[in-house]
Amino acid sequence: MANYSFLLAALCFLSGALNEPKFQAQVLDDNVAIGYGLAIGDVDGDRKPDILLADKKQFVWFRNGDWKRFVMVENLTESDNVCIAARDVDGDGKVEVAVGAQWNPGETSDTLKSGSVHFLVRPGDPTQLWTPIELHHEPTIHRMRWVKVAMNKYQLIVVPLHGRGNKGGEGQGVKVIAYEMPRDPRAKWKQWTIDESMHLTHNLDVVDQGEKDRNQTVYSSRNARGQLERRMD
């Protein structure tokens, strides 16, 4: 009986090993300075998802197929770039792109020295440079995602690392801001503060829970009371 048990265990192990996916590493770019942020989406509308990267001084995308690298914007602000969000917001099969820069987490008060939010207007040929439009921002802008809030309606959710003037994770709460893009992205964007109850908010993600008309936004933070996670509808 013991031998059969051993045989069964060995077969289970082998079966598991055979079903394991096999990954092969492929270097797309060995010259990234600091890869702060990543997004996936179809940039050129060929129905194949491309890779978008917030590097230290450039926002770039890699074309699915040959993984050729194209610069969208460079030297946008004095400090480093930090985040990028890409999603097809208007339904034409090509992503809309927003970015965050002026990464200066030690400056929590001065909006000129810390944080920036921009929408990138795509050129006719997406392999050429894109045009940044500056939007309102808080200091220490750190994460952003496009979120579906209703049928055919999306908002850009942006989360700083710290609240204004915070020291050691104490002080005013972090302003989590939602932006809604007007038909002409150069016109004034609507915006709301959707939460300001937490500090040291580090990450943000969007969850598709199977509802047709909306996603859930999830973000996490730490404060003096320890780890917290918060979900937003």
Ligand SMILES: [Ca+2]
């Ligand atoms: Ca593509």
Ligand SMILES: [Ca+2]
């Ligand atoms: Ca689009």
